[in-house]
Amino acid sequence: MRKIGILTSGGDCSGMNAAIRSAVRSGLRNNVEMVGFRKGYVGLMKPDYITLDSKAVSGILHRGGTFLQSARSPEFRTIEGQQQALANLKNLGVEGLIILGGDGSLTGALALHNLGFPVIGIPASIDNDIPFTDMALGVDTALNNIIYAVDCIKDTASSHARAFVIEVMGRNSGYLASISAIAAGAEYALVPERDFDLSEICQQLRARYEEGRDNAIIILAEGAGNAHQIADSIKDAIGFETRVTVLGHYQRGGAPTVFDRLLASRLGKNAVDLLLKGEKGLMVGLSNNSIITTSLEDVVKGEKKPHDEMLRLAEVLGI
Numbered sequence: 323m324r325k326i327g328i329l330t331s332g333g334d335c336s337g338m339n340a341a342i343r344s345a346v347r348s349g350l351r352n353n354v355e356m357v358g359f360r361k362g363y364v365g366l367m368k369p370d371y372i373t374l375d376s377k378a379v380s381g382i383l384h385r386g387g388t389f390l391q392s393a394r395s396p397e398f399r400t401i402e403g404q405q406q407a408l409a410n411l412k413n414l415g416v417e418g419l420i421i422l423g424g425d426g427s428l429t430g431a432l433a434l435h436n437l438g439f440p441v442i443g444i445p446a447s448i449d450n451d452i453p454f455t456d457m458a459l460g461v462d463t464a465l466n467n468i469i470y471a472v473d474c475i476k477d478t479a480s481s482h483a484r485a486f487v488i489e490v491m492g493r494n495s496g497y498l499a500s501i502s503a504i505a506a507g508a509e510y511a512l513v514p515e516r517d518f519d520l521s522e523i524c525q526q527l528r529a530r531y532e533e534g535r536d537n538a539i540i541i542l543a544e545g546a547g548n549a550h551q552i553a554d555s556i557k558d559a560i561g562f563e564t565r566v567t568v569l570g571h572y573q574r575g576g577a578p579t580v581f582d583r584l585l586a587s588r589l590g591k592n593a594v595d596l597l598l599k600g601e602k603g604l605m606v607g608l609s610n611n612s613i614i615t616t617s618l619e620d621v622v623k624g625e626k627k628p629h630d631e632m633l634r635l636a637e638v639l640g641i
């Protein structure tokens with residue numbers, strides 16, 4: 323293989339830069355020309371690309387976001403958009419493509435694979451909703467961002483005897499909410515994967531209040547309900563003073579953690595190795611601290627299940 327392309331698609335996340343750097347350096351070491359498409363599938367369809375030499379990827383390992391930029395592209399969902407991308411790849415002499423992104427981007431990767439183009443996917447989404455990998459890129463950094471914010475909010479919640487509803491991202495996944503609730507010692511994690519009864523929660527908060535515990539942290543996954551409505555219900559039911567903090571895009575940025583830098587470096591190199599071995603239509607992932615591969619078809623068909631042990635742990639801890 324003489325030329326490999328790389329792009330980042332969907333919501334950005336910390337670790338994307340580290341993965342690009344690793345893939346580029348691995349490719350160059352094997353005398354492969356590396357090109358980066360800007361703004362995900364948008365750059366693939368235009369085409370908008372840059373040549374990536376070793377210098378182009380220096381100084382980016384520690385930076386959040388993606389220097390190739392990312393985008394969501396409705397046009398790439400159409401067969402016309404995909405065929406345009408395919409034609410550009412052929413015209414440019416690109417023989418293999420590495421796609422970093424979430425479940426949507428990997429569905430796009432499968433579409434290109436089904437059109438006969440060699441593709442390897444790298445799971446990169448703070449939502450951690452991609453099956454066949456314990457962790458996607460960016461999840462660990464997002465969790466650390468959340469924990470930092472929750473620790474800060476706990477201080478002021480305690481000073482003012484307030485209940486805080488803290489909304490975290492995750493789209494339809496409660497992963498960030500449940501894991502951060504365990505790690506930050508929150509009182510509740512409200513997630514789409516588990517039904518909750520708000521009136522029961524209010525009763526429990528009142529009982530806690532009567533015991534002298536006059537503040538609480540409720541971490542709400544964005545897909546599980548409306549933070550303001552939940553805070554108002556708590557206030558109306560028990561008179562507890564409430565506040566809402568929506569952490570928003572703060573969660574998605576910042577210097578990647580050691581875990582994300584290492585995972586990104588491993589996945590980037592492995593993606594190149596696979597293409598050079600003639601493998602295609604696969605996603606590289608992490609399982610039991612080893613790099614594994616799964617067909618993109620299985621990834622797209624699969625469903626990421628909440629981790630049973632974590633759910634039990636949350637239950638034991640009363641979250």
Ligand SMILES: Nc1ncnc2c1ncn2[C@@H]1O[C@H](COP(=O)(O)OP(=O)(O)OP(=O)(O)O)[C@@H](O)[C@H]1O
Pocket residue numbers: 331332333334363393394395396397398399400423424425426427428429430431433446447448449493
């Ligand atoms: N079914 C599909 N067929 C082809 N392309 C798709 C499909 N679904 C998504 N894509 C492409 O992938 C892009 C990103 O998808 P999406 O917005 O779902 O984000 P994602 O990759 O899941 O990342 P994240 O969830 O972290 O933001 C879409 O804008 C589209 O270009």
Ligand SMILES: O=P(O)(O)OC[C@H]1O[C@](O)(CO)[C@@H](O)[C@@H]1O
Pocket residue numbers: 333424447448449491492493544574
């Ligand atoms: O950055 P945007 O386009 O507002 O998208 C936000 C969404 O992207 C994610 O951060 C990643 O999928 C979700 O958690 C969130 O719902």
Ligand SMILES: [Mg+2]
Pocket residue numbers: 332424425426447449451493
């Ligand atoms: Mg997604």
